[in-house]
Amino acid sequence: MDHKTPFYYASIGPGSLHRDFWNSVYPKANSDLRFWIDTYKVFDLNGLIARSGEWFSPWNMKVPPQCAMPHVVEKFSKTFEEITDARAIEIRDRIRGSDAKIAVFYSGGIDSTVCLAALVRNLTAEELANVHVCLSAESIVENPTFFDRFIRGRMTIHDSAKTSYGVLADQGYLEITSDQGDSLFGTEAGLQLYYMSDVLLQKVPAARRTSLRNLLSSSNIEEIHYSQFKDLVAAYFAVENNPEFGYQLFERIHANIESARAPVHSLHDYFWWVIFNLKYTYCAFRPVLHYFGGKDRRHTFEYSLINWFNQSEYQNWSMNNNGNGMKIQGLQVQTYKMAARKYIYSVDQNPWYFRHKMKIASVGNIIKRSAVRLDLMSLFGMNTDFEIVRITNPKFRALVETLCT
Amino acid sequence: MTDADGWMPTKLRAFYTTSEKGARAGVYSPVIDRFLFVDHHDLWTTFHAAKLLSSKMPLVVFALSFDNSLTQESCSEWTIANSRSRLSASQAPVLKMLESAKDVVHRGLLENADSLETSEQKFALFVLRCTYALRWTDAQLNAIDHNFYLRFFGPEVAEVPIRGQADSTGWPKGFRTAIEEILYKSKDRDEIWSSINSIKLSLQRQARSNAKLYMDTFLAHLGPGTE
Numbered sequence: 001m002d003h004k005t006p007f008y009y010a011s012i013g014p015g016s017l018h019r020d021f022w023n024s025v026y027p028k029a030n031s032d033l034r035f036w037i038d039t040y041k042v043f044d045l046n047g048l049i050a051r052s053g054e055w056f057s058p059w060n061m062k063v064p065p066q067c068a069m070p071h072v073v074e075k076f077s078k079t080f081e082e083i084t085d086a087r088a089i090e091i092r093d094r095i096r097g098s099d100a101k102i103a104v105f106y107s108g109g110i111d112s113t114v115c116l117a118a119l120v121r122n123l124t125a126e127e128l129a130n131v132h133v134c135l136s137a138e139s140i141v142e143n144p145t146f147f148d149r150f151i152r153g154r155m156t157i158h159d160s161a162k163t164s165y166g167v168l169a170d171q172g173y174l175e176i177t178s179d180q181g182d183s184l185f186g187t188e189a190g191l192q193l194y195y196m197s198d199v200l201l202q203k204v205p206a207a208r209r210t211s212l213r214n215l216l217s218s219s220n221i222e223e224i225h226y227s228q229f230k231d232l233v234a235a236y237f238a239v240e241n242n243p244e245f246g247y248q249l250f251e252r253i254h255a256n257i258e259s260a261r262a263p264v265h266s267l268h269d270y271f272w273w274v275i276f277n278l279k280y281t282y283c284a285f286r287p288v289l290h291y292f293g294g295k296d297r298r299h300t301f302e303y304s305l306i307n308w309f310n311q312s313e314y315q316n317w318s319m320n321n322n323g324n325g326m327k328i329q330g331l332q333v334q335t336y337k338m339a340a341r342k343y344i345y346s347v348d349q350n351p352w353y354f355r356h357k358m359k360i361a362s363v364g365n366i367i368k369r370s371a372v373r374l375d376l377m378s379l380f381g382m383n384t385d386f387e388i389v390r391i392t393n394p395k396f397r398a399l400v401e402t403l404c405t
Numbered sequence: 406m407t408d409a410d411g412w413m414p415t416k417l418r419a420f421y422t423t424s425e426k427g428a429r430a431g432v433y434s435p436v437i438d439r440f441l442f443v444d445h446h447d448l449w450t451t452f453h454a455a456k457l458l459s460s461k462m463p464l465v466v467f468a469l470s471f472d473n474s475l476t477q478e479s480c481s482e483w484t485i486a487n488s489r490s491r492l493s494a495s496q497a498p499v500l501k502m503l504e505s506a507k508d509v510v511h512r513g514l515l516e517n518a519d520s521l522e523t524s525e526q527k528f529a530l531f532v533l534r535c536t537y538a539l540r541w542t543d544a545q546l547n548a549i550d551h552n553f554y555l556r557f558f559g560p561e562v563a564e565v566p567i568r569g570q571a572d573s574t575g576w577p578k579g580f581r582t583a584i585e586e587i588l589y590k591s592k593d594r595d596e597i598w599s600s601i602n603s604i605k606l607s608l609q610r611q612a613r614s615n616a617k618l619y620m621d622t623f624l625a626h627l628g629p630g631t632e
Contacts, residue, residue, distance in 0.1 A: 108496075141459070141497055142496045144460045144589065144590065145592070333435070334436045352592060355436070356461060356462035357436075358435060358436055358496075
């Protein structure tokens with residue numbers, strides 16, 4: 001293992017093993033490695049890979065072909081509804097007339113509810129009876145109405161606390177995951193900034209506070225270029241013991257946007273681009289990294305896993321629908337992922353879910369009580385042969401030493 | 406509308422005196438970033454109602470241990486001082502404590518506040534009212550809540566076919582859970598009343614029964630004017 005070893009995923013992880021290791025490395029790390037470590041403090045993840053444009057990582061990161069960013073189609077006109085229906089029909093046609101078993105991983109959140117709602121809308125009752133749903137108690141509590149009306153008694157249920165993507169893949173299932181949904185709509189990181197803005201404004205230079213406050217409360221915030229919020233974003237990205245880091249991270253993302261010629265203008269677009277470009281691959285690999293428990297990661301990723309939203313038309317929809325209310329309407333939690341909310345509402349007619357659905361971090365609970373041993377605490381990365389690399393690996397530690405002064 | 410005028414069932418008002426300190430609980434919606442309703446009486450009933458409402462919206466129940474003048478009308482203009490962690494709310498409610506007036510902030514009505522939010526508050530208060538009525542009904546009539554006690558005995562009880570009862574109605578889940586299920590799963594007041602009336606009708610056709618007694622007691626506690 002050396003600096004040329006290609007990785008699909010490389011990141012600091014949770015837990016004391018990672019914390020103690022990287023704390024010991026930080027004082028002697030070179031500036032590039034230090035920057036990479038500090039990025040984790042902002043995003044709870046630093047396995048960022050640029051699908052487009054310039055980006056830097058101390059590791060030799062690669063984008064798998066399945067995650068390549070498609071070319072932007074000018075005047076792309078398909079709606080979210082049209083693309084979603086077509087996706088359901090595509091999957092229906094794939095399993096029709098075959099004995100393929102399909103399992104949808106359903107959390108109760110907006111993204112996975114879109115998947116199931118699309119299948120409900122486009123498959124017959126008979127076809128739906130062959131759809132298996134992998135869910136947990138959390139999924140039921142998060143959307144009890146949908147569970148009661150569309151899943152219970154109509155589809156076969158698996159307990160996601162007792163199984164995993166790898167286990168079902170080994171049993172021959174095709175598995176639908178909605179992990180990429182956040183990538184299309186924009187990360188919650190942007191929303192978190194808006195709601196912390198009062199606190200963050202106290203950290204920006206005093207001369208900028210009033211104008212930033214006015215910009216944030218502007219009714220046409222989507223028309224304001226993200227660069228005008230630089231001081232605020234830098235305050236949001238700030239980490240202890242590195243006062244320049246916030247501005248450095250802002251500038252690096254800005255450089256990536258410029259080099260990728262990305263369709264980014266507003267502050268929300270800026271945070272959307274972070275997840276659409278830099279975090280996209282991580283989201284795609286999550287099922288085979290954090291929630292696997294099977295035998296063959298490569299086979300699961302390349303053959304068993306259907307990543308519902310990882311599709312060129314969805315991505316073109318995402319690139320062509322900034323600033324028009326389809327992703328978010330104003331800076332409010334209740335209008336996040338508006339196109340997806342509308343689609344779900346067209347199926348379930350549930351006004352409460354439409355108006356009051358919030359992002360709930362339930363995956364962590366499932367992982368904690370999962371019967372599948374996941375060994376996340378020492379996970380560092382996965383190379384392009386789908387081999388896991390752990391921070392306890394002596395070769396990995398030797399590689400880290402080469403990045404220290 | 407003060408609290409005494411509003412949602413509290415008539416029969417129970419005599420028991421619950423309004424606290425001099427003001428509202429005891431503020432039920433906060435992280436989605437709209439405002440209090441949805443308040444309760445001046447029993448925190449645990451409020452919390453239980455919030456659990457039943459969680460099928461519709463995530464809520465946080467704040468125990469208010471400081472003097473305040475929050476009412477059902479005014480609470481929608483107030484929010485909590487630090488709403489930083491709203492985005493990782495849980496769907497099921499949690500209880501938190503606010504100890505000082507500095508912990509709440511007056512932000513005024515939402516810019517796009519509409520009648521929908523008023524109707525959502527009315528629905529929530531209706532569920533709260535039902536929850537009070539149910540608690541009293543169950544506590545007064547149910548002396549054979551076996552399930553409460555059998556759960557202390559673990560799987561060894563299951564090896565012997567001991568079948569407990571939820572209450573004396575003979576209903577598999579018991580009266581309280583049956584009505585709570587209606588409150589949890591219904592999307593509006595019409596749906597709740599439709600389900601309750603359907604049960605009521607089927608009970609009226611029966612001779613005197615324990616279930617009918619439960620229903621009559623519940624409706625008496627609930628009081629008129631909620632249809």
